[in-house]
Amino acid sequence: MITIKNLSKVGDILNSEGMILGLFKNDSEDMILSSHLTDGSGDVYFNTKKDVLIKYFNSEINLREVYITSDDFFVSKKFREETRQYLKNDLVELIQMGDKFYNTIAIGMKNENIVKDII
Numbered sequence: 001m002i003t004i005k006n007l008s009k010v011g012d013i014l015n016s017e018g019m020i021l022g023l024f025k026n027d028s029e030d031m032i033l034s035s036h037l038t039d040g041s042g043d044v045y046f047n048t049k050k051d052v053l054i055k056y057f058n059s060e061i062n063l064r065e066v067y068i069t070s071d072d073f074f075v076s077k078k079f080r081e082e083t084r085q086y087l088k089n090d091l092v093e094l095i096q097m098g099d100k101f102y103n104t105i106a107i108g109m110k111n112e113n114i115v116k117d118i119i
Contacts, residue, residue, distance in 0.1 A: 042079030
């Protein structure tokens with residue numbers, strides 16, 4: 001289970017007048033992604049790995065596949081100050097820009113500095 005209050009933000013991977021996809025780390029230096037949900041019900045936090053992110057940045061997989069490959073069975077969803085646990089599969093269709101490959105996303109939305117740091 002991800003404890004959101006213990007995360008430190010590395011930065012936004014995708015941003016358009018607010019974070020769409022953010023990268024965080026926990027105390028163990030594990031990589032955690034936070035994705036905004038399309039229905040406006042908050043953000044979902046899930047674990048990922050460097051090799052999965054590299055595949056995403058190289059447009060080998062889309063964001064939905066990054067989410068699905070997470071080892072999490074339960075994910076944390078935050079809306080305002082409330083955090084709840086959900087089955088990962090219940091939120092897969094709500095990942096904002098989940099069907100997009102990284103190379104199809106507008107350049108102005110991307111943070112290329114994070115990409116360089118990871119790759």
